[in-house]
Amino acid sequence: MTTATPDTPPRARHLGLKIFGGVALAILLLILFWSWDWFVPLVNSRATALLHRKTTIAHLHVHLGRVTTIKVDDLKIEQPKTFEKEKDQFAQAKSLSVSVDVWSYLWHRTLRLPLIALEQPTADIIALKNNLNNYTFTEDGKPASTPAQPDTAGKTNLPDIGELRITDGTLHVKYDPLQADMQVSVQTTPPEGASRGTLRLDAKGRYAQQPITARFIGGALLSFVADKDPYPVDLSVQNGPTNATLKGDVVHPMSFAGAHLKLHFAGPDMSLLYPLTGVPIPRTPAYTITGNLDYSRNHILFKDFEGRMGTSDIGGTLEVDPHQKPMALQANLRSKQVNLVDLGGFIGAKPTKTAAEKKQDAKSKTVLPDTPINIPRLNAINAHVTYHGAHIENKQLPLDNIDTEFFINNGEIDLKRLNFAVGNGTLASSATLKPDGSLFDTTARIDFARIDLARIMQATANSKARGIIGGHMTLRAKGNSIASLMAAGNGGLTLVLDQGGDITAILPDIMGLQLGNAILTALGLPSHTDIKCFIADMPLKNGIVSTNTLLLETGEARTLGRGTINFKTNTLDYSLTTRAQNPTIASLPGAFNITGPIKSPTVLPGAEILGRAAAAAGLGFVFPPLALLPTIQLGVGDDSRCSRAVQAVNQNPAAGIAPGSLSHTAGTRRGVSSTHASRRPQGSTKKGTGKTAAPKQHEGRMTPEEVRAAWNAKLHAKH
Template identity: 75%
Template sequence: MTETPPQPRRKSHPVLIGFGSFFLAILLLILFWSWDWFVPLVNSRATAMLHRKTTIEHLHVALGRVTTVRVENLRIEQPKTFADEKNPFAEAKELAVSVDVWSYLWHRALHIPLIALTEPKADIQARKNGENNYTFTEDGKPAPQDEKSSDTTSTLPDITELRISDGAVHVRHDPLQADMQMGVETTPPDEKSRGTLRISGKGRYAQQPITARFVGGAVLSFVADKEPYPVDLFVQNGPTTATLKGNVVHPLTLAGAQLKLHFAGPDMSLLYPLTGVPIPRTPPYTISGMLNYAREHIVFKDFEGKMGTSDIGGTIEVNPHEKPLSVQANLRSKQVNLVDLGGFIGAKPNKTKAEEKAEAKSNTVLPDTPINIPKLNAVNAHVTYRGAHIENQRLPLDNIDAEFFVTDGAIDLKRLNFAVGQGTLASSATLKPDGKLFDTTARIDFARIDLSRIMQATADSKAQGIIGGHMTLKAKGNSIASLMAAGNGGLTLVLDQGGDITAILPNVLGLQLANAVLSALGLPSHTDIRCFIADMPLKNGIVSTNTLLLETGEARTLGKGTINFRTNKLDYALTTRSQGPTVASLPGAFHITGPIKSPTVLPGAEILGRAAAATGLGFVFPPLALLPTIQIGVGDKSLCSRAVQEVNNNPAAGIAPGALSHARGSTGKQSVSSAKTRPTGGKKSASPQSKKSGQKQMTPAEVRAAWDAKLKNKK
């Protein structure tokens, strides 16, 4: 056999070997590839960027024209300053981000079709010292803003959908006294919208329980600022409720808002934590209006509502960018009850039972609610208010016109004017903060005020007359009560042609005290008041008497004494002299003493020791300096002008003139000398001192018993 020669061995081509090796390596890489190899790198980069430890457990990437990156068990720890907190700053079961690679490669546009969060959780906190855990800087402090930085809207990528499933957020904000748990989720886009964002919250805010529900457009709709953003919000903070419904045309700039805002609650002062605007206490209210944002101002315009029994409306404009907050308010009422405005002067329109009990025990008759200086420093305000008609059970007036400024804690009341028929009650005041007190200057002017308009709401009241005069006050304090207790100034008041005394005194003094005063005056119950004049200076909280005159058709009554607002006590004496033989007046002093809220009326022993008064007596009474005030306040043809002239032209003998009253600037000695030089009309009268010398002295117990018997027989 012939042997076959051996075949030469075929050599492998090096290119084919290299290609095969590469293909095999790619195949092995695909078969055994794990994106988790990059987890340490991702953790390191994320930790450095967020300045707090950040970890993921797994990383998945689905390559394609639209590439999806998905991480599992994302966890972001608290910053170092919050390391003692048990819960992490944020975590999520899964985070997925889809990126349109093709769009970026060909158009250099970053388009993100989807960002999806599954079971995300966050723990957001802020402390009273200014620290917070949501500032992503190395030292935990807010990063300085670069004025040259571009608008964030120009750098945001185009995101189609942000999807949140079963989200939970805990917020604790100590400066706002807030601690809330919130649930967050989204609904997917449909043909009508890009989806919705739904948030529900429950917890505490400003030391009050709070419940909130929000349904709005998708977060990305807000960021895109391409179409109106729908808003539906309900908040209940303690007893206060608020709803906000409508849409915002340009949500990023908050412009073109068409939002209806409704507030309701038992007291507007409770709105302060929600709005940042301090408001005094009010009765229950309900208010609705339109909320807008224009020229960097938040505007609550054309609102209408009720506050107690009063209607309230107007426009409020707030600039939240200024420090302190700037507020412009133009308010109006068609009809307002003055009781509803009590909180603006320190009163409490809706007192609790505990406050009513405390008020009943207190001897203070004036509002003692302190003015809150820190709240005043939180806002600069210019407020105007116009009430077309004002009434309540005691003071039905015609209208109110007010304007005031609050600037750096100081109050400048330009005017607080009331129209009463053809007359006016005009007030102005300035209150400048001085520590915890206010350095206060105030003035009230009474000009031709019709008393019948003031008293007309009182049942069966026939009160009438014209009131004029003025009141001044300069003091330091932080409430009306404390200002009066430290005040200097005075009151000059004239009541001309005052009508039936029975119609006035019970409404001014109260029924029981009024009946006691009428009995002590010795006047018939239905006696007409011709004139009443009071000229009473206030010094260091104590009111004294320059002049006090009450003239009726039958008698004249003069008074002297003090009203002490520091101790809230009265120490006053009144003496009546008849002008004819028909009135059995008591020609001695009777005393009103004790607490201002409930004084005691007690006659002197000399009253009980005499049965009738001398007739035809006038009084040395020289208040001529008051004539200009009387003429301007009530008219130059008033009965009070005549009374002043008559009294000064016909002084009586036997009464120590300076002891009862004298004109401002005069002294008791001057009045005595004038009494000696003026004629007495030929009438003789023994002095009270000489009469008194022949009387039997009575003990205080005997005086009280006799007086009680007299009042009992009077009924």
């Protein structure tokens, strides 16, 4: 019997057709009415969770294909909770498009994004001084404890991006740690040939409390991230009066491989660079400097730079390690021609002064620089600096070159050396300054070694000064400027001038014309008197200089000094007494006094001279100190000579360091040891007795006003 397959019932066939038609219709309707906006709530919630702040999009578009493009419209990212009071959104964009190469991902498992495009993006970037910012995408808004770092090969986990396109972008950057508040416009140009395009930033606002404008033109941002080819850089910045340009390229920027950059900067004062560089520099005159900038993971190197600072040239190499706390600086500096006025800011002086500052200085009683050393800025850096100036250009200073080395460590300054060549001699100094609150606990020493007086006086035309200077100065004090250190200082000065030359070529130049000539007149010395010996042994105690020995010996006379120089009040109270050594010289056995402000002291006769003024006036003379009495004064004895005085100073020098011996000839006249003579009362000494006689008084003394008038008349007559 034959079996036949029964036909499908008509009813069943109709049911199958209905189902198929329904599915086809549903697919057709889905295609016709499909909207990717159905996924917008999902995208918003996922993005909000990822960025830790509310994120929304208005529309979602997807164009499927081998290269699929995903586009969102009206992207908005709100501020995190800690910055919710800010009026602007953290970021927004009219649109964001991302193209994905699906084929590359399916076959090679490589995520390739041919294009990321942002249209009219804006961002509001804020950082506060408490390390809180709005661009760290953590739940609490604080920086992550272990930020992601690129690996040692410079590779990143970012996808391969073909082009990042930004159209009409703007940024607002408010960075409180640097006192910065700027508006930045952002534009990109498309790839062209082998170039991946460029990135251009134009900034304007304030930085470090100064107005700033900046322009940056570099390679495409993706070229920086790709880290394959050198990344081109062209940056120009004007921050207040400071201008800087940086041009060249960066090698493998993500792995800190190095750079070929030319840095040029110029401005009126290097101290204004501190906000830009973080390196504290004292005040300087106007400068312009150009050099090569390089960097690695551990340091920034500014090498082979050359330029000018004021009238001096400056060059060398700077190496900075910004990762150490505080920052570490290594500097090796040099000058071929240097004017020490340009370095004034490094010792507290002002290299340039405004008219108002000059007027203020004229009113000030302080004679030493009183600019405070900036301790907080010194704490911002640890430094090792060497500097050599091959030739000093300054007609008023007798110095030939400068060589210095110093360290700054945790605010402490260790000046290893600050040496000046003076002819065949050396002026050498060293010091340590340890912070103590707002002051420095200071120890300093200055050594004068075989300094030729003729070299010192070379600025004086036709000077006949000569001789060799040696000695030492020591200082221990607490203060924050040179003036305050001297006002609180302890130590001393021990100084010897051996076989000096013409005294008239020295005093007016050293002390100023009017004061120097006044002292020469009061000394009663003939013109062109040679100095045989000068000794100053003067201790400093609590800011007041007193006198152990002050001796000036010439072929005709010996002058002794005593008194004080008060750096607390910046005043002088000093007297000098001249005794004749040659019986042919008529010299008044009296003192004259130098008193008043150090800046402008008064030179007047002392008590002995007042006692004899009437007789002098009766002989028709206007001024008493020289040859007013027809009396020949004998020498003060021959039991010693200048070298004996040096021996006495060597035994107990005020500076704590002996100056050494002299080289006087055997013919030097003998006299009273200055160590003892300087402590004797004023008046003539009776030969053979060692007793001091009271000055002989005369009737008819001149009044102090008459003496001042006579003194002034004499000074004007000399000029």
